[in-house]
Structures are given as structure tokens and as C-alpha cells.
Amino acid sequence: xxxxxPSINRKQELPLKDDTSGIFLKxxxxxxxxxFAVTLAGVLSINSxxxxxxxSILGSVTVQVMPVNSADQKxxxxxxxxxxxxxxxxxxxxxxxxHVRALNDQQLAKLLQPWLGDGIEIENLPTPKLIxxxxxxxxxxxxxxxAEQLAAVSPLASVDNHKLWLNKLIKFAxxxxxxxxxxxxxxxAITSGAIFYTTQANLGVHRYIIEILHIMGAKDTxxxxxxxxxxxxxxxxxxxxxxxxxxxxxxxIAGLADQIEGGIISDAKLSWLSWLAIACLxxxxxxxxxxxAYYTVKKTLEKMM
Amino acid sequence: xxxxxxxxxxxxxxxxxxxxxYDLGPEVLxxxxxxxxxxxxxxxxxxxxxxxxxxxxxxxxxxKPSRGVLNVFGKNVNFTNRDSLAxxxxxxxxxxxxxxxxxxxxxxxxxxxxxxxCGMGEKEVKKRVKELLQWVELDKHMFDRASTLSxxxxxxxAIARAVINRPDILLADEPTGNVDNxxxxxxxxxxxxxxxxxxxxVIATHSEKLITDFAYPRLHLNDGNLxxxxxxxxxRGGMRTI
Numbered sequence: 370x371x372x373x374x375p376s377i378n379r380k381q382e383l384p385l386k387d388d389t390s391g392i393f394l395k396x397x398x399x400x401x402x403x404x405f406a407v408t409l410a411g412v413l414s415i416n417s418x419x420x421x422x423x424x425s426i427l428g429s430v431t432v433q434v435m436p437v438n439s440a441d442q443k444x445x446x447x448x449x450x451x452x453x454x455x456x457x458x459x460x461x462x463x464x465x466x467x468h469v470r471a472l473n474d475q476q477l478a479k480l481l482q483p484w485l486g487d488g489i490e491i492e493n494l495p496t497p498k499l500i501x502x503x504x505x506x507x508x509x510x511x512x513x514x515x516a517e518q519l520a521a522v523s524p525l526a527s528v529d530n531h532k533l534w535l536n537k538l539i540k541f542a543x544x545x546x547x548x549x550x551x552x553x554x555x556x557x558a559i560t561s562g563a564i565f566y567t568t569q570a571n572l573g574v575h576r577y578i579i580e581i582l583h584i585m586g587a588k589d590t591x592x593x594x595x596x597x598x599x600x601x602x603x604x605x606x607x608x609x610x611x612x613x614x615x616x617x618x619x620x621x622i623a624g625l626a627d628q629i630e631g632g633i634i635s636d637a638k639l640s641w642l643s644w645l646a647i648a649c650l651x652x653x654x655x656x657x658x659x660x661x662a663y664y665t666v667k668k669t670l671e672k673m674m
Numbered sequence: 675x676x677x678x679x680x681x682x683x684x685x686x687x688x689x690x691x692x693x694x695x696y697d698l699g700p701e702v703l704x705x706x707x708x709x710x711x712x713x714x715x716x717x718x719x720x721x722x723x724x725x726x727x728x729x730x731x732x733x734x735x736x737x738k739p740s741r742g743v744l745n746v747f748g749k750n751v752n753f754t755n756r757d758s759l760a761x762x763x764x765x766x767x768x769x770x771x772x773x774x775x776x777x778x779x780x781x782x783x784x785x786x787x788x789x790x791x792c793g794m795g796e797k798e799v800k801k802r803v804k805e806l807l808q809w810v811e812l813d814k815h816m817f818d819r820a821s822t823l824s825x826x827x828x829x830x831x832a833i834a835r836a837v838i839n840r841p842d843i844l845l846a847d848e849p850t851g852n853v854d855n856x857x858x859x860x861x862x863x864x865x866x867x868x869x870x871x872x873x874x875x876v877i878a879t880h881s882e883k884l885i886t887d888f889a890y891p892r893l894h895l896n897d898g899n900l901x902x903x904x905x906x907x908x909x910r911g912g913m914r915t916i
Contacts, residue, residue, distance in 0.1 A: 379796065382787065384778050581774050584736055585835075586764030587791040588757050671756065 382582060383575050383592070385599040390567045394600070394658070395607040401560040402611025402654050403618070405553060406647050410619045412549045413643040415542050422535055422542075430510070432456060432500040435525040446492075452523040453498045459522045460500065463515070465508035472499040560654075561661045568596060568665040579670070593666035597659045604658030608651030615647070683712040684748070686843055686874050687733055692742035694728050702728045704898045706742070710876070712842070715869045717885050718878040720895030726878045727771075729895065730845050733876065734768045735759055747842070764792055767836035769846035771878075773828045777821035781812055781831050784820050788839045806834045809864075825852040833861055837868060844868060847878045862888060 385391065434453045439445035453471060460469045472480075474491045477499065481489065504510060512528055519526045572579065579592055623639075639647075687710040695701045703725045710716070720726050731737045732744060735751060744751045746762055754762070767788075775784045782803055789799045807813045810830040815823060820831065829852045836844060844865065850858035862884070869875045876893070879885065885892060889905035 379786075379790070380779055380783050382776060382779065382783075577774075578776055580736070581776060582787070582791065583760070584734060584763060584768055584774075585788045585791045586760050586762075586766075588760040591791060 381595055381599075383578055383595045385571070385575075385595065388571060388574075390571055391599070391603055394564060394567055394603045395610070397563050398560060398604055398607025398654050398658065399610035399614070401556050402608045402650050403615045404611075405556045405654075406612055406615030406650055407618055407622070408549050408552045408556070409647060409650070410615075410622075410639060410643070412546055412553070413639055413646070414623075415546045415549070417638055417640065417643070419539060419542050419546070422539060428504055428506075430502040430504065430512075430515075431529045432460065432502055432519065433497040433527055433529060434500070434523065435497050435527070436495045437525065438495070449498065449525070452525045453500070456519065456523050456526045457500060459519065460502055463510075465504050465510045466502055467505045467508075468503040470501045470503075472501060557657065561657060564600060564658055564661040565665045568600070568662050569669050571596075572666065572669050589667050589670045592670060593663045596666045597663040600662035601655045601659035605651050605655035607658075608654035611654070612648070612650055615650075619647070683714075685709045685745070686712050686747055688743075688745040689732075689739070690743040692732070692739040692744055694725075694732065694737065695740045701740070702898055703895075703900075706900050708893070708900060710843075710874055712874055713869065713872050715866075715875045715890045716877070717888075717890055717892045718876055718895070719880070719885070719892055724895040725898050726895055727847065729900070730768075730847055730876070730878060733843070734766050734845050735763050764788070764839065765842040767839070767841035767844045767873075769829075769832050769836045769844075769849045771847040771851065773832040775820040775828055775831055775835075778819065780817050780819055781807065781823065781827075782816045784831055785834045785838055787835060792839065802838060803834075806838055810834050826854070826857065829853055830857070830861070833864070837864065840868070840871075841873060843874045843876075845876050845878075848880065849877060850879070850881065850884060858884075 434449065434456055437445040437448040437452070439448070457469055457471060460466055477496060478489055478491045480499075481491070481496070516528045519528060582592060619639075687708065689706045689708040692703065692706040692708075693701045694703045706729070718726055718729065728737070732739055733746070735746060738744070738751055747765065749758070749762065751759065751762075776787070779787075785803045785806060786799050789802065804813065804816070807816055810833065812827060812830055812834070815827060820828065823831065829849065833846070833849055836846065846865070849865075850861055853861065865875050865877065866888075877884075891905060892903045894901050894903055
């Protein structure tokens with residue numbers, strides 16, 4: 370029976386599988402996906418870092434109470450404690466505040482340890498007292514008004530909402546993010562351009578067959594679909610190769626980042642959703658290659674014939 | 675032959691003052707006026723370079739005229755979009771002088787091409803192609819690559835490809851040039867059978883024997899101008915413009 374004959378399997382009219390340009394495209398796409406994956410991991414990490422920083426800005430306030438200066442240390446200490454108490458009492462009454470906690474001497478010593486070393490007697494030093502204020506979830510507080518009210522309660526109290534120093538970091542991280550996004554855009558544009566010109570050149574190579582197909586009544590979509598199918602496969606395989614190199618690279622960079630102390634970089638964690646996005650890159654590269662090839666064939670054939 | 679029954683048939687190819695030129699060169703064909711009715715049969719003759727291929731290429735919609743009006747199946751090709759032109763081409767079978775087979779495909783895949791382009795199911799494709807390859811006595815070479823076939827075999831494959839979807843118009847450029855007399859007669863019989871079923875046939879040929887053996891009107895191209903001669907008139911007799 371002819372239907373069971375394996376030799377009768379349909380062969381593509383355009384011999385795109387045998388084209389050497391396919392190898393070039395695979396290499397090109399794998400490099401592009403590698404760069405894309407590493408950069409995307411960077412963007413997503415920066416994003417998670419920014420979110421963590423923003424959360425910390427929005428969720429808490431630090432109030433500091435400066436020590437009273439006096440020759441009589443005992444009196445000065447007592448007056449400082451009175452100011453601290455008044456400030457805590459006031460803060461507890463603020464509606465947006467959920468929790469108020471004064472840092473004890475041990476905690477203060479731990480904060481100063483990187484600068485002053487171990488074994489410091491914090492009670493003998495004129496250090497400010499710190500109050501950690503947790504805000505209610507979603508609460509928005511007017512810091513200027515709070516600072517004004519605090520000054521009325523205690524002239525020694527002032528608000529540090531972390532914004533000042535974090536703002537500089539956030540600006541820097543935002544800049545990095547924009548740079549990374551530009552790289553992502555460039556990678557997609559260059560890859561699409563490479564696919565566009567390779568496909569155009571390839572159409573010239575197979576012009577003879579395409580003319581026959583047209584004379585037989587093939588629509589442009591018939592030709593475009595053959596290119597789109599082939600390039601989708603190239604895009605997928607290239608994407609998988611690029612991803613296979615990118616994942617160990619991302620882990621290596623994450624390992625290096627973990628070695629940096631200070632707790633700022635450690636906020637840059639990739640969620641499972643971010644990993645899922647990275648894992649989907651071969652599909653994205655397949656779709657990009659397919660779409661670009663389809664569009665290129667349609668547009669080129671309109672001009673060519 | 676112009677049969678009485680053809681006269682009332684619809685015009686399938688209609689050319690009015692058609693001219694064609696390539697780039698800025700001189701006109702290859704000038705002021706061609708021609709109406710081919712459904713079911714008609716014509717030979718197309720003329721010296722090499724007279725414009726036969728250009729005329730045929732306009733008929734199978736590979737080229738648009740540089741001037742004038744060309745209607746195929748009642749549609750003005752200058753105002754027909756690309757997809758609609760593709761649908762019109764599916765109704766036209768073409769046999770090229772140089773066969774134009776796709777070398778890396780088998781004889782089977784080459785013949786199946788017009789059916790697959792139309793989106794026909796593979797079961798029906800296999801049935802039809804097998805039948806036709808048997809008819810042109812090439813079923814033994816069904817799985818051979820086109821590039822490995824002889825000139826005569828390629829020609830039969832090209833003809834099988836042109837007629838596989840039972841076209842409304844069949845245009846053939848020297849279809850019997852590379853085959854022996856027996857096969858040539860058999861192929862002519864196929865064209866005549868298709869013509870009887872209503873296919874409009876135009877055969878470009880240099881073979882005087884073919885023209886005298888089969889009494890059909892002749893379209894003759896000379897210096898880019900077209901004349902018609904009735905059967906057995908010869909080129910000096912009853913010349914008329916069509």
C-alpha cells in the first residue's frame with residue numbers, strides 16, 4: 370500500500386533545513402538568549418532589591434533622641450531618658466504607628482561595632498538613643514508634620530525616615546535597571562535584525578523554488594509559514610543552548626554577590642516567578658524568530674515578485 | 675480547432691492592447707488583442723525571441739502587462755490583490771520548456787505540489803498522484819529525486835504536475851520536445867482529452883509536424899505582433915488579427 374510507504378513522507382519544498390545560515394542563526398540566537406537571560410536576571414534582582422528597599426522605607430521610621438550635654442553625667446543621662454520616654458509616649462499615640470521600640474544599649478553597641486570595635490561601654494558614650502517605629506501596613510505618614518510635632522514634644526528628637534541615603538541607592542539601582550532594559554531591547558533588536566537580513570538573503574537563494582510555488586498558486590503565507598516554522602525551531606534550539614549557559618552564569622554571579630557583606634545585595638533574590646520567566650526565554654526566542662521570519666518573507670515577497 | 679460549441683463559452687483570457695517591456699527596454703510584445711474562450715485549443719508559434727514565453731508568462735500570471743488590460747477568468751490582473759492572483763493561478767496548469775522541477779524533491783512530491791499548495795489532504799494527494807504517475811509510466815520512479823531523471827522523464831513529470839489539479843487553462847511550452855513520438859502522441863491525447871472536458875489549451879511549439887497532425891488554430895507571433903491562422907491555412911493563408 371502506497372500509504373504505508375515510508376518514502377512517501379512529505380518533504381518541505383524549500384530546503385531550509387540544509388541551509389548553513391541556520392547554523393549562523395542558532396549561534397546568534399544562543400548568544401542573544403545568554404545575554405538576555407543574564408541581563409534579565411539582573412533586572413529582576415534589581416527589581417526585588419528595589420522592592421525590598423521601598424518596603425523598608427514605607428514600613429518603618431527611625432527616631433533618634435540626642436543626648437543631653439551636661440557636666441553632671443548622671444543628671445544628663447536621666448534627662449536624656451526623660452526625653453526618650455516622652456518621645457515614645459507621643460509616638461505610641463500617632464494613629465499610623467503600629468509598634469514603637471527603643472533600641473537597648475546592647476543593640477546600639479552592635480550597630481556601632483563595625484566602627485568602634487568590641488567591648489565598648491555604650492552607657493559612658495554620648496550616643497543618641499534610637500527608636501524603631503513600625504508603621505501600619507499601607508499607612509502613609511506625613512514626615513514633615515511628624516518632625517514638627519516631635520520637636521514640640523522634645524527638641525532633642527528628630528526623624529530619620531531612611532529616605533535620604535536610600536534615595537541615592539534607589540536612583541543608582543534605577544539607573545542600572547534602565548541600562549539593563551536598554552541592553553535587553555538592543556539584544557532583541559539585533560537578533561531580529563539578524564533574522565531579517567538572513568531571511569531576506571535566503572529568499573534570494575531560494576527564489577527559483579519560490580517562483581515555482583507562486584506559479585502553482587501558493588500564497589505568500591504558504592512560503593512564509595515554511596520559513597516561520599524553520600526559524601521557530603532554530604529560535605527554540607538556540608534559546609535552549611543560550612539558557613543552558615546562562616543558568617550556571619547567573620548562579621555564579623549570585624554566589625559572588627552573596628560574598629559581599631552589608632545586607633544590601635542580599636535583598637537581590639530571584640523569586641520562582643523570575644526563574645520561570647527566565648526558563649521561558651527559549652519560547653520567547655522561538656516566537657521572536659518565527660514572527661520576524663514570517664513578517665520578513667511577507668514583506669520581501671511583495672517587493673520581490 | 676474552433677468548434678461551434680466554443681463560441682458561446684465564456685472568455686477565460688482576454689487581452690486588450692497589451693504590451694510588455696522589461697525595465698526600460700523596447701516592447702517585447704505590442705498591442706496584443708486576444709480572447710481565448712473556455713474549451714478552445716491553440717498552438718502558439720513564432721521564431722525564438724518572438725515573445726512566446728512573455729505571452730505565456732502573462733497568461734499564467736507570472737507577469738503583469740506594462741500597458742493594456744489583461745483579464746483572466748474575468749478579473750483585471752492589474753486590480754487583483756496577491757492572494758486572489760494566487761487563487762487564479764491554481765486554475766492554470768503550466769508546462770515549462772525547462773521543466774522547472776524542484777530538484778531535491780522526488781517525482782511524487784513534484785507532481786503533488788499544486789495539490790498541496792491548495793491544501794488538499796494527503797490521502798487524496800497520494801491517490802491522485804499515484805494514478806497520474808502510472809498514466810505517464812513513471813510510477814517506478816515515484817521516489818526518485820527529480821535531478822536523477824532523464825530529460826524525457828522530467829518532461830512527463832512536468833506535464834503530470836500541470837494537469838494534476840485538472841486546470842481550467844493549460845499552457846505548455848514545447849511539451850513534446852524531449853520525448854519520443856509514442857510518448858508525444860500519448861501526451862497530445864491527454865491534452866485533447868482535457869480540452870474535451872473544457873480545459874482551454876495553448877501549446878507553444880516549433881514542431882510543424884505537431885501543427886499539421888492536429889488541426890487546431892495557430893497563434894503566431896512575429897516581431898511582437900500576434901496573428902491567428904486557421905487550421906491547414908499555413909502562415910501565408912487566411913491571416914487575421916484576433
